[in-house]
Amino acid sequence: MPDQEKEKNAAATQSPDGQPAPSAPAKAAAVAEETPAQYFFGEPLVGFDPSEITGSLIVIEGMDGSGRSTQIALLQEWLESEGFAVQTSGLRRSNLVGRDIDELLAKNAVTRLTLALMYATDFFDQIEHRILPALRSGTVVLADRFIFTLIARGVVRGINRDYMSGLYAMALRPHLTFWLNVRPETAFGREFKKAQAISYWEAGRDMSLSHDLYWSFVRYQTMIKREFEVMAKRHNFIELDGEASVSAVNKQLRQRIAEQLGIRATKYTPSAALAHLWR
Amino acid sequence: MIMENPEPVQKQPRVEPPKSTLPQPGRPVPSRAYPGALIVVEGTDGSGKSTQLYLLKRWLEIGGYRLHFTEWNSSPLVKSATRRGKQRRLLTPTTFSLLHAADFADRCERQIMPLLQGDYLVLADRYIYTAFARDAARGCPPRWLRNLYRFAPVPDITFYFRAPLDVAVNRILSGRPKLKYYEAGMDLGMSYDRAESFRLFQARILEEYDKMVDSDSFVVLDGTLPVNRLQKQMRDIVASKIDLKRFAPRAQESE
Numbered sequence: 001m002p003d004q005e006k007e008k009n010a011a012a013t014q015s016p017d018g019q020p021a022p023s024a025p026a027k028a029a030a031v032a033e034e035t036p037a038q039y040f041f042g043e044p045l046v047g048f049d050p051s052e053i054t055g056s057l058i059v060i061e062g063m064d065g066s067g068r069s070t071q072i073a074l075l076q077e078w079l080e081s082e083g084f085a086v087q088t089s090g091l092r093r094s095n096l097v098g099r100d101i102d103e104l105l106a107k108n109a110v111t112r113l114t115l116a117l118m119y120a121t122d123f124f125d126q127i128e129h130r131i132l133p134a135l136r137s138g139t140v141v142l143a144d145r146f147i148f149t150l151i152a153r154g155v156v157r158g159i160n161r162d163y164m165s166g167l168y169a170m171a172l173r174p175h176l177t178f179w180l181n182v183r184p185e186t187a188f189g190r191e192f193k194k195a196q197a198i199s200y201w202e203a204g205r206d207m208s209l210s211h212d213l214y215w216s217f218v219r220y221q222t223m224i225k226r227e228f229e230v231m232a233k234r235h236n237f238i239e240l241d242g243e244a245s246v247s248a249v250n251k252q253l254r255q256r257i258a259e260q261l262g263i264r265a266t267k268y269t270p271s272a273a274l275a276h277l278w279r
Numbered sequence: 280m281i282m283e284n285p286e287p288v289q290k291q292p293r294v295e296p297p298k299s300t301l302p303q304p305g306r307p308v309p310s311r312a313y314p315g316a317l318i319v320v321e322g323t324d325g326s327g328k329s330t331q332l333y334l335l336k337r338w339l340e341i342g343g344y345r346l347h348f349t350e351w352n353s354s355p356l357v358k359s360a361t362r363r364g365k366q367r368r369l370l371t372p373t374t375f376s377l378l379h380a381a382d383f384a385d386r387c388e389r390q391i392m393p394l395l396q397g398d399y400l401v402l403a404d405r406y407i408y409t410a411f412a413r414d415a416a417r418g419c420p421p422r423w424l425r426n427l428y429r430f431a432p433v434p435d436i437t438f439y440f441r442a443p444l445d446v447a448v449n450r451i452l453s454g455r456p457k458l459k460y461y462e463a464g465m466d467l468g469m470s471y472d473r474a475e476s477f478r479l480f481q482a483r484i485l486e487e488y489d490k491m492v493d494s495d496s497f498v499v500l501d502g503t504l505p506v507n508r509l510q511k512q513m514r515d516i517v518a519s520k521i522d523l524k525r526f527a528p529r530a531q532e533s534e
């Protein structure tokens with residue numbers, strides 16, 4: 001994370017960001033002097049001590065069809081081959097409400113605020129029960145989307161931007177945030193290929209943008225993309241061209257992650273199990 | 280139109296529908312901006328608030344007033360998640376708070392706001408102040424909590440039933456055999472004894488409620504008074520602060 005990198009340059013002993021190296025006393029000293037803003041977007045999370053973090057949180061953001069899940073599968077294999085323990089997270093995967101959200105989406109009876117808050121519940125349940133325990137044990141967490149998608153979805157539905165970011169004030173700041181940027185038109189083709197259909201929510205049909213599914217998808221995803229452009233600057237996203245080949249995108253991801261984790265070699269060829277993803 | 284207009288809107292019966300019934304989360308909307316009226320009761324467990332709101336509701340129902348009653352933590356959409364979270368003790372202060380906010384948002388967007396727009400008298404047994412008191416007692420940052428509920432209409436009257444800790448706690452402990460885990464604040468790890476944990480938790484909540492009396496314009500009522508005297512006070516205040524005639528079509532016709 002850039003803020004943390006700056007801090008590191010200023011005082012090498014105060015590295016808080018889960019680099020494998022720092023010694024315990026240096027870390028304890030660092031914690032006393034640092035503000036919660038380094039670990040959280042706003043408020044500190046209840047009952048959590050940031051000094052316990054020894055892992056790294058790496059976020060991959062991007063719209064449906066931007067290639068996130070493909071890249072995460074490949075990165076997980078690469079990191080494991082480099083000897084790093086990896087945990088993944090993603091939207092609607094919490095034990096607490098993951099399935100409840102699926103049901104709400106299927107029923108389509110839910111209003112935008114309730115849905116936004118259910119997603120927030122899902123997010124924080126994963127932070128507290130999946131991501132934090134992993135980060136405490138030195139694991140690399142690969143997050144398939146993060147608060148940015150959730151904030152953008154709320155904002156394009158007319159929920160106040162400050163409200164949405166306030167909701168996620170207690171979210172952990174990632175060490176790296178990648179944004180796989182693609183044109184909605186490209187994403188449409190990729191998504192359609194996967195399921196031979198476009199889902200109600202992917203196309204933002206609750207927003208009544210167009211009866212034409214294609215236009216509804218493109219307009220909705222364009223709105224989301226605009227929100228991402230706003231956030232990209234503020235939160236130092238590393239923007240990658242999601243329309244480049246899988247191997248080219250993967251190479252760029254590996255380079256930045258290798259830098260973050262102190263891995264020297266970034267050579268990687270997927271195993272037979274994942275070879276089909278490598279186009 | 281409500282959002283763009285900072286002045287209080289006159290309470291006139293509306294003929295044409297307002298342009299937008301959608302709330303704008305992030306800006307508190309005074310309920311006086313709506314045609315309807317919102318009365319809420321708050322207080323610790325055992326303060327007598329539910330009994331009093333029930334009696335107020337009966338009084339208004341018998342009078343034929345147009346009203347809707349809503350309870351904390353009752354949205355069917357969110358219920359199963361809350362129940363599972365509590366049963367399996369999966370909830371942390373943060374997720375406990377968020378799940379209750381989701382429940383409230385569902386009732387707010389689908390009941391409270393449309394009914395206030397539709398010129399109803401809405402009675403709420405517990406409102407956002409319950410979350411402010413209880414979740415702050417659990418350690419959630421107050422600023423974060425205030426933001427979380429910024430979409431909620433501000434009530435016309437907020438009754439705060441205040442009873443001394445021992446009185447309220449004893450009412451609950453004598454009447455109910457077993458306290459539930461989260462209800463007793465067991466998740467805070469203050470005591471292994473449920474009754475003792477409950478007492479400590481309620482003390483913290485009471486403290487949080489007291490902090491809001493001025494900032495949130497609570498009407499404080501003494502929860503130790505006899506039920507009928509307290510109800511008389513409550514009815515007098517409602518009648519003086521709210522133009523009840525507006526919610527009773529029959530009374531208007533006979534004029």
